[in-house]
Amino acid sequence: MQVAIIGAGIGGLSAGIALKQLGHQVKIYEKFSAFKPVGAGLTIWRNALLGLRELGIPEAALQNHNVKSLASLRNWDGAFLSDPRKGTLPMPIDELVRVFHRAELQQTLIETFGIEDIVLGAGFETASQTDDKVSVTLSTGETFDCDLLIGADGINSKVRLQLHPDSTPVYSGYTAWRAVIPYDQSHCVPGETWGAQQRFGMFPVGHDQMYWYATQVAAAGACAANGEKAHLQQIFKNWHAPIADLLAQTPEEAILRNDVYDIDPLRKWGSGRITLLGDAAHAMTPNLGQGACQAIESAVVLRNCLRADSDLNGALRTYEAKRRKRTTPMIRQCRQIGNVGQISNKAGVFLRNTLMKAIPPKLQQAQVLRPLEVDF
Ligand SMILES: Cc1cc2nc3c(=O)[nH]c(=O)nc-3n(C[C@H](O)[C@H](O)[C@H](O)COP(=O)(O)OP(=O)(O)OC[C@H]3O[C@@H](n4cnc5c(N)ncnc54)[C@H](O)[C@@H]3O)c2cc1C
Numbered sequence: 001m002q003v004a005i006i007g008a009g010i011g012g013l014s015a016g017i018a019l020k021q022l023g024h025q026v027k028i029y030e031k032f033s034a035f036k037p038v039g040a041g042l043t044i045w046r047n048a049l050l051g052l053r054e055l056g057i058p059e060a061a062l063q064n065h066n067v068k069s070l071a072s073l074r075n076w077d078g079a080f081l082s083d084p085r086k087g088t089l090p091m092p093i094d095e096l097v098r099v100f101h102r103a104e105l106q107q108t109l110i111e112t113f114g115i116e117d118i119v120l121g122a123g124f125e126t127a128s129q130t131d132d133k134v135s136v137t138l139s140t141g142e143t144f145d146c147d148l149l150i151g152a153d154g155i156n157s158k159v160r161l162q163l164h165p166d167s168t169p170v171y172s173g174y175t176a177w178r179a180v181i182p183y184d185q186s187h188c189v190p191g192e193t194w195g196a197q198q199r200f201g202m203f204p205v206g207h208d209q210m211y212w213y214a215t216q217v218a219a220a221g222a223c224a225a226n227g228e229k230a231h232l233q234q235i236f237k238n239w240h241a242p243i244a245d246l247l248a249q250t251p252e253e254a255i256l257r258n259d260v261y262d263i264d265p266l267r268k269w270g271s272g273r274i275t276l277l278g279d280a281a282h283a284m285t286p287n288l289g290q291g292a293c294q295a296i297e298s299a300v301v302l303r304n305c306l307r308a309d310s311d312l313n314g315a316l317r318t319y320e321a322k323r324r325k326r327t328t329p330m331i332r333q334c335r336q337i338g339n340v341g342q343i344s345n346k347a348g349v350f351l352r353n354t355l356m357k358a359i360p361p362k363l364q365q366a367q368v369l370r371p372l373e374v375d376f
Contacts, residue, residue: 001312004029004136004146006124006159010042010102011278011295012152013109017055018303020113024148028113029138031123031153035110039102040178040256041203041211046096047374048293054300054376061108064098066204070368072191073356078240081194081356084365096372099203099211101180102292124151124158127274134273148312149274150302152295155261157280163271169261172285172335174342175218177228179254183210187242194353197344200236200243212246217342220259228255260285262335265328269320273312276320277302282327287337288371290330298323300376330371 001024005012008030016026044052052062070084070093089096110118123139127149134149151159155169174197185204192201197217205211214232224231229252236243263283269276278295302319309315343349359367 001025001147002145003027003148003150004134004144005150005152005277007031007151007153007157007278007280008035008106008110008118009152009154009278009295010106010109010292011280011299012150013106013113014051014055014296014299015150015152015277015302016113016117017057017109018299019306021056022303022307026113026117027146028118029122029124029136030118030120031139033121035106035120037101037103039106040180040213041099041205042102042105042292043203043289044098044100044105045290045293046372047290048296049095049098050374051293051296051300051376055112055296057108057112062098064100064206065094066185066206067093067097067099067190068204069093069190070096070365071201071203072189074189074191074193074240075353076193076195076198076239078193081353082359082361082364084361084368086361087365089365090369096369099205101205101209101211105292124153126162127159129272129274131272147273148316150277151270151274151280152277153280155263155279155283157276159274160263160266160276160280163274163276164266164268167263167266169263169283171220172260172262172338173217174215174338175220175222175257175259176213176215176286177232178211178213178256178258179250180205180209180211181246181250181254182208183246183249184208185210192341193239193243194341194349195239196346196349197342198235199341200239202243202246210246212243212250215260215342217344218259223257227252228257260338262331265324265331267324269324270316273316275302275316281320281323282331284327284331285334285338287334287341288330290334290371294327294330297326297374297376304376 003026073082202212305315305319
C-alpha cells in the first residue's frame with residue numbers, strides 16, 4: 001500500500017516507522033524545507049516509552065536517566081502542595097518517565113524512518129478521494145495519488161480543517177515560555193510551582209541541561225514590550241530558588257514563547273481512506289505532558305489496527321474509535337488542570353492549595369500514574 005503522511009513531527013515520523021513495519025511504502029511530506037532544532041523539553045511517559053520500543057527505537061537512543069523522582073508540586077514560596085516523591089514507586093523511575101529535547105527525539109525518529117523517504121518543502125494543500133485512491137495537491141502545485149492519507153500536520157492541520165472546517169484551535173487563555181539551558185541540576189527538585197495566574201516548571205533533560213517552562217494568563221498573540229526574559233524576571237522575582245537564577249542564566253534568544261491551544265474533541269476523525277494522527281486529531285494543552293506521548297501511542301494503535309483488519313476503511317475507523325476513547329478524556333482533563341493551575345483570585349488560590357495539600361500521597365501518586373496505563 002502507498003501511504004502518504006503529512007507532517008514530519010513526532011506523530012508523523014512515529015506513524016511512518018509503524019507503517020513501514022507492516023511493509024507499506026511510506027512517504028512523509030513536510031512543509032518546511034529543512035529540519036531545525038525547534039522545541040524544548042518533552043516528558044516521555046511510560047506509555048510512550050513502550051510505544052517507542054514497539055517502533056523498534058534502539059534502547060541506546062532512549063537512554064536517559066536524568067529524572068530522579070516524580071515531579072513535585074509547590075507553592076510559589078517553595079512549600080510543597082503535593083509530593084509524589086514520597087512513597088514507593090511500582091517500578092524504577094526511568095521506566096516511568098524520561099525527559100528528552102524534542103529535537104533529539106525527532107532526530108532519532110528521522111534516522112529510524114529514513115530521511116530518503118521524507119519530502120521537504122512539500123506543504124499539503126488539498127485532497128480528494130474515490131473508493132480506490134486519494135489524490136493530493138501540494139502547495140507547489142504538484143499532485144500525486146496514494147492509497148492512504150494520514151494528516152499528522154499538527155494543531156493547525158489543513159487535513160483536519162478540510163474534513164472539519166469548524167475545528168479551529170481553542171485558546172486556553174494562557175501563554176507558555178520554554179527554554180533548555182546548561183545548568184547544574186544538583187539543587188533542583190523536578191516539578192511545577194503554582195502561584196496566581198502563573199506557573200513555573202523545571203526538569204533535567206540530561207547532558208547537564210535543564211528544561212524550564214513558565215505560564216501566565218495573557219491575551220492571545222501578546223508579547224513582552226521589553227523582552228520576554230525581563231518580563232519573566234519581573235513576574236517570578238520573589239519565587240523560590242532556583243527560579244530567579246534559572247531565568248538569569250537563560251539568554252533571551254533561548255526563550256520560546258507559545259500561546260497554549262487545544263482543540264475541542266472531534267466526534268469523527270477521518271473518512272474513507274483519510275485519517276488523522278497526533279495534534280491534528282487530539283491536540284491537548286500540555287498539562288499532563290502527554291501530547292507527543294499520545295501521538296506515539298496513536299502510531300502504534302494505527303499499525304495494530306491495520307495489521308488486524310485487511311479492510312482499510314474498517315481498520316481506520318476502529319483506530320479512530322479506540323484513540324477517541326483514550327484522548328477525549330485527556331483533552332478535558334488537561335483543560336481542567338490548566339484552569340486550576342491558572343486560578344487568579346486569592347480565595348481561589350487558598351482553596352486550591354488547601355485541597356491539594358489534603359490529598360494523601362498515595363492518591364497523588366495514583367493520579368500521576370493512571371494516564372500511563374496503555375492498551376495498544
Ligand atoms: C508548551 C508545550 C509543552 C509541551 N510539553 C510536552 C511534553 O512534555 N510531553 C509531551 O508528550 N507533549 C508535550 N507537548 C505537546 C507536544 O509538543 C505535541 O503534542 C507534539 O509535538 C505533537 O506532535 P505532532 O507530530 O502531532 O505535531 P507537530 O509537532 O506540530 O508536527 C506537525 C508537523 O507537520 C508539519 N506541517 C504543518 N502543516 C503542514 C502542511 N500543510 N503540509 C506539510 N507539513 C505540515 C509541521 O511543520 C510539523 O513538522 C507540549 C506542547 C507545548 C505547546
